[in-house]
Amino acid sequence: MTAQFKQNQQTHGAALLVRIKPRTSALVRFTIDGRPATAHIGDTILTALLLNQAHVRDFEFGGSQRAGFCLMGACQDCWVRLRSGPRVRACTALIEETMAICTEGRAV
Amino acid sequence: MTLPGPPANVRRTRVVIIGAGPAGVTAAATLARHGVTPIVIDEAAKPGGQIYRQPPDGAARPPREIYGFDAAKATRIHGLFKDLQSAAKIDYRSQTLVWNITRNEQRFRLDLLHNGVQATLDADKIILATGAVDRALPFPGWVLPGVFTLGAAQIALKSQGVAIGRRVALIGAGPLLPLLVNQYLAVGIKPVAALDVAPFIAKLRAFGGLAAQPATLLKGAYYTARAAALGCAITSNVRSIRALGDSRVTGLAYATADGKTHEIACDGIAASFGLRSESQLADLAGCRFEFDNASRQWQPLRDRVGRSSVSGVYIAGDGAAIGGADVAELAGEQAALALLDDGGTPTSVERRHTLDRALRRQSRFRRALESAYPFPAHLVANIPDGLIICRCEGITAGQLRDSIARRHPTDVNRLKAFSRLGMGRCQGRMCGHVGAELLAAHAGCGIVEAGRLRAQPPIKPIPLTSALATEVSS
Amino acid sequence: MTLANTCDVAIIGGGTAGCAAAVHLRRAGMQVILVERDRCGGGASGVNFGGVRTQGRNPVELPLAIRSRAIWSTLNELLGEDVEFDATGHLKLARSPADMAELEAYALLAREAGLDLTLIGPNAIRAEVPWLGAAVVGASLAPNDGQANPRLVAPAYARLARRLGVDIREQTSVTAARRTEHGFEIDAASATITSRLLINTAGMGAAAIARLFGEEVPLEAMMPNMVVTEPVPYIATRSIGVCGGDIYIRQIPRGNVIFGGGRGGGDWMDWRSRSSTETTLTNIPKLVDIVPAFRDALIIRSWSGIDGLTPDKLPVIGPSMTTPGLLHAFGFCGSGFQLGPVIGEILAELALKGGSSSPLDAFRIDRFTQPGLAAATA
Numbered sequence: 001m002t003a004q005f006k007q008n009q010q011t012h013g014a015a016l017l018v019r020i021k022p023r024t025s026a027l028v029r030f031t032i033d034g035r036p037a038t039a040h041i042g043d044t045i046l047t048a049l050l051l052n053q054a055h056v057r058d059f060e061f062g063g064s065q066r067a068g069f070c071l072m073g074a075c076q077d078c079w080v081r082l083r084s085g086p087r088v089r090a091c092t093a094l095i096e097e098t099m100a101i102c103t104e105g106r107a108v
Numbered sequence: 109m110t111l112p113g114p115p116a117n118v119r120r121t122r123v124v125i126i127g128a129g130p131a132g133v134t135a136a137a138t139l140a141r142h143g144v145t146p147i148v149i150d151e152a153a154k155p156g157g158q159i160y161r162q163p164p165d166g167a168a169r170p171p172r173e174i175y176g177f178d179a180a181k182a183t184r185i186h187g188l189f190k191d192l193q194s195a196a197k198i199d200y201r202s203q204t205l206v207w208n209i210t211r212n213e214q215r216f217r218l219d220l221l222h223n224g225v226q227a228t229l230d231a232d233k234i235i236l237a238t239g240a241v242d243r244a245l246p247f248p249g250w251v252l253p254g255v256f257t258l259g260a261a262q263i264a265l266k267s268q269g270v271a272i273g274r275r276v277a278l279i280g281a282g283p284l285l286p287l288l289v290n291q292y293l294a295v296g297i298k299p300v301a302a303l304d305v306a307p308f309i310a311k312l313r314a315f316g317g318l319a320a321q322p323a324t325l326l327k328g329a330y331y332t333a334r335a336a337a338l339g340c341a342i343t344s345n346v347r348s349i350r351a352l353g354d355s356r357v358t359g360l361a362y363a364t365a366d367g368k369t370h371e372i373a374c375d376g377i378a379a380s381f382g383l384r385s386e387s388q389l390a391d392l393a394g395c396r397f398e399f400d401n402a403s404r405q406w407q408p409l410r411d412r413v414g415r416s417s418v419s420g421v422y423i424a425g426d427g428a429a430i431g432g433a434d435v436a437e438l439a440g441e442q443a444a445l446a447l448l449d450d451g452g453t454p455t456s457v458e459r460r461h462t463l464d465r466a467l468r469r470q471s472r473f474r475r476a477l478e479s480a481y482p483f484p485a486h487l488v489a490n491i492p493d494g495l496i497i498c499r500c501e502g503i504t505a506g507q508l509r510d511s512i513a514r515r516h517p518t519d520v521n522r523l524k525a526f527s528r529l530g531m532g533r534c535q536g537r538m539c540g541h542v543g544a545e546l547l548a549a550h551a552g553c554g555i556v557e558a559g560r561l562r563a564q565p566p567i568k569p570i571p572l573t574s575a576l577a578t579e580v581s582s
Numbered sequence: 583m584t585l586a587n588t589c590d591v592a593i594i595g596g597g598t599a600g601c602a603a604a605v606h607l608r609r610a611g612m613q614v615i616l617v618e619r620d621r622c623g624g625g626a627s628g629v630n631f632g633g634v635r636t637q638g639r640n641p642v643e644l645p646l647a648i649r650s651r652a653i654w655s656t657l658n659e660l661l662g663e664d665v666e667f668d669a670t671g672h673l674k675l676a677r678s679p680a681d682m683a684e685l686e687a688y689a690l691l692a693r694e695a696g697l698d699l700t701l702i703g704p705n706a707i708r709a710e711v712p713w714l715g716a717a718v719v720g721a722s723l724a725p726n727d728g729q730a731n732p733r734l735v736a737p738a739y740a741r742l743a744r745r746l747g748v749d750i751r752e753q754t755s756v757t758a759a760r761r762t763e764h765g766f767e768i769d770a771a772s773a774t775i776t777s778r779l780l781i782n783t784a785g786m787g788a789a790a791i792a793r794l795f796g797e798e799v800p801l802e803a804m805m806p807n808m809v810v811t812e813p814v815p816y817i818a819t820r821s822i823g824v825c826g827g828d829i830y831i832r833q834i835p836r837g838n839v840i841f842g843g844g845r846g847g848g849d850w851m852d853w854r855s856r857s858s859t860e861t862t863l864t865n866i867p868k869l870v871d872i873v874p875a876f877r878d879a880l881i882i883r884s885w886s887g888i889d890g891l892t893p894d895k896l897p898v899i900g901p902s903m904t905t906p907g908l909l910h911a912f913g914f915c916g917s918g919f920q921l922g923p924v925i926g927e928i929l930a931e932l933a934l935k936g937g938s939s940s941p942l943d944a945f946r947i948d949r950f951t952q953p954g955l956a957a958a959t960a
Contacts, residue, residue: 515738
């Protein structure tokens, strides 16, 4: 376990989701708020995030965090921002190589 | 002898089906069989809807693993659609959101979002097969990371091959609960709790009606019995639930009918209480709605074969009334036949009668199911003031009660205007019905008078960039 | 219990103006019955942009707008609740040198009417308002203008009126109204209301009421096009308008961006209105040009409403020219929200004293049928 990983675990909590069997598809490298992370082809952004940490985004009205809810594109609770600007709905968009995901909100 | 073709000035009727779940797929197949080539628009990347949802490339697994008992049905629906596609019998537009429908004389204008770009499509006739979402009800801790809907817990498994935790608590009020318990057992995760908020006695009382669909009843009984045999018996008549945890779920507290409270450690909770129709597009198309007491929700009015109150708009499947996948298949075909019939295309009377009989049988079963799993009014009766009701805007029950007491909203749209309930990204999908329940309880009006949130375009968020001409991409 | 159907003043239309008039008349001891077709504040008063703006108005409106602005400062106390009024200032933007010249000319006119505007030139605008896009070449700032939540104001007036003892009858349509020997009779639902005075604040429906008394106003239905985005970081600390009026923008501290401009659609005869996709898609590039930081936001909702538009884009305010005891205030052409509170006061003055301390000549109802009058004020 690298020091970086340990720190991630402490700061961001352990994964929320659990893979039921190992994924054989190709590895995808991406970043979460600048920290490197990996997922697999076929993972949604939400899956990719929640296999690495316990939240998808900061909630904009208060100090709490959200981690999706319906997973079918209805509740709109999992929108995140790509560092390049665009907003993506994490439960319906697939993770892509080099994606830079921002889960950090800001106090309104 | 050659038959005269249509005059040059007669445009072919354009039929658009919205949704590629079981209702949309059978509707498309029925139209195609009668020589009509529909446009099928669906938000997902692959057909099947939520029930027969297909994993993305890279996450594929054998159908038996994904769909269990329903693998054959799923495979048939996927195959049917694939055949229509390869024979060019349909014009399939995947990953496309219809975010608005407006009536324009006798036609309809659909506003679409595809690939981050805006488009419009005119339609003469529309079949809405928009499906359903979980009916969520708020309980303390429901906004914590690690709390999902039952549908979400199932999609995670089916589409992503992930579970919502290692120690999972499942809570429901409908047939999805025993199914999901079994699906989690099948992947080697034994739920730490399986809680039904409906009383067991209601299920016994409903037995007669449930027997109208013996196969489905047996399947449900099998799931329930199998869960119990594997040490995960479903506890009925659960009175209250509370997710525990600070920054994520760490436990669940619940009260049973005997008045005892229980607390268990868990790292994932899935809870929802039946389903709600996704009916925003029907609303925007101008369809009239009625309140259905049995399922305690508003539904677009339709006749027995799926005609809405708006000429040219047909509704089928869970988007019209919750009936499940088998009903959706039949209703999709029935709505398509009605559409053809209305347009003067001859269809089989015998087939229509067969569908009608089958759907009536299903409807008896459905009524029984609704009495087996009545709306859990006790969960919304004592919502504490501090609880967030509107997830998007963070509006609490206390704020809503304050708004009701001081500003006297007369219906849920007024409550929305005063309090911001339902003004967030989800347009009240997750909270509108709860706002109506609170309003009815505190303003002393009936749930029908409390009304329903009117849909406003866009029915789902659309990016500003979709309207910037320079944004056009592949 | 049967409701008393006799009153001093009957008011048709429960928008801000009608409800505010009810409050002031009741406070002066009048018995008031207010009849509203739908719900108080459910029409144009409740679904408008929410701009509390003096800047950019026709100079003949400025005395009213300036007087109304003073009421806005104390509105929370008057109403007993927070209507989210925020004196953010209003920037009217120039996107060309010609626009800037227009702003300069307007500033001179406004100063004469008592409204002080600050002109911000091309160099200063970058420094002072760094969140504006390069398309903006200058602006005029009305520092005391602002914004408020339109969904709250008229209902708050209506509740205050009720607390004071006004008989408010919602979801009640007026089917007929006539002058009698001693006043008026108004058929509203199953009741016939008898009043000494009658106030017509029925919005788009007001032309039909005026017509009952032989007064023709060529009122056109005006449906604005309103859009709101998800919450994004709060940077647009001032309300925004532009020369030409084709777009207006404001952001609330919660983060949502509201933008309007152009027209929606619908059928006012059925009281139905909807936003127009075409209009929305036309407005988006303008919004992004003006505040580039909003570019990646998501639209979450849109709506419209129905207001009355007059040929000279000025409202009708004042006594009837045919019928003693009848007062009108309607046709606010999409910019009545800011004026609502003062219109209530003015109507009460007219009803109680027969005249107003504010100049109302430009708003006479007969200006459309008496050529020359309109020309003199346009």
